[in-house]
Amino acid sequence: MRVQSFTNITMETLQWFIFLLASSVALPIVIGAIYDMSFTEVSGLMQRTFFIVGIASLLQGLFGHKLPIMEGPAGIWISIFSVMAVTGIQQGTSLNDTLRVLEATMIMTGVFLFLFGIFKISQKILPIFTPLVTGTFFFLLTVQLSGTFLQGMLGLQGSSNTIQLSAALIAFITFAIVLGLSIFGKGWLSSYAIFIGIVIGWIIYEVFIGGPEQNTNVAMFSLPEWFAFGVPAFDFSIIPIAFITAIILISNVVASVVAVKQTLGKETKDSRAEVNRGTIFSGINHSLAGGFASIANVPLSTSAGFIGLTGQKGKRPFIYASILLALIAFFPPIVSFISSIPSPIANAALMASFVQLVGLAVHNVTMEPLDSRKVTIVGIAYLIGMGTMFLPADVFAELPSIAQNLMSNGLLVGTGLVIVLEQLWKEN
16 A cells, blocks of 8 residues: 555656656746857756746745645746847847846845735735736737747747758647647646657757757756856846736736636635735745746646646645755756757747647636727737837837836736726726
8 A cells, every 4th residue: 555655656746747847948948049048058047947946836835825836937037038138238238247137136026026925915906917917918928929939949049040941840840749739639648748849859859950069077966056147236127127027926826826726626715825925935936036047937827737637636746846856956967968958949849838828818808798998908008018029129228227128028018008007997
């Protein structure tokens, strides 16, 4: 009986570990391509990402919302990383200095989230996250990131200015595999669609193109580096970005807590205690991500889908998997191997996963009948938000630095607009 129990826990831990790994592996590669990082730098970012994802998930599971919800790199932070890279270059700021500003931005966002949770402000601002707001946010997020992902699939990131046909073809094959498995696959094939797609695409890429030359002179053991991008560069311009981002991120905490509690069959009428604790530890985790120069995490609502698909409702395997992922970060050879996943493959897997996000956006916006008021609010937010994404970054050069980083991010502009318009224009 004990042997069977041990085997079950081991297999469930392995499944959770693969889910954690598959959800963490792609975004550091995408960020590395955007910021023109070397293979060694991407490996370092991957190491710190694994460590932070493992620690953040562990802290939330034990002391935060106390539910088996993975903390994973947040899509909104990929948007902020992407926009600030472009605006930084337009302002004459080096990519490394921009990364130092991003460290400070994540720490500041963590401070806001911590305060929102401690003073129980998070539960008081929940009413502003109407289906119209969340739907608009998801839609604008997919619009903004689709360009970044498509550039990566076509091999246009870094120093390349023309489409790399062979890499692009393999990327689209990967895209089709991930999408096909997630839609038509059954059981574990659907659950691990991203992981399987990355592995198949990676093998094809290695066979026909070849991967980057790996650094074989890595230490067998090393600690994740503190402030790897340099000392955080605090600037008043990051305060509004951090504040707005913190408010938006609360919706991630709420959505994940409610979804997982429903999946676990627990009472869902009052989740304020879990939301408050989850917000507090999201703040701590954001500050840790800034300190370790990683990508800030949010509770991933996809954890509910994983639990529902696998039937794994116990928390112990989740805790063990979180510890295992954090421990792997101390062994650079393993991290270097995972980091050698080609950028077009990682971008293709992420692009496929965002297809479902488009459906979620449409579902949220149309959850209630679209009357003239709602159509007008959504129309204004979409047009101005998406229009901002297509403006050259240098058009904001004459504005104060506080306004530049905020106004050049179409996701924050559009989401902010729909929140303000909904609050000012009340239904009769």
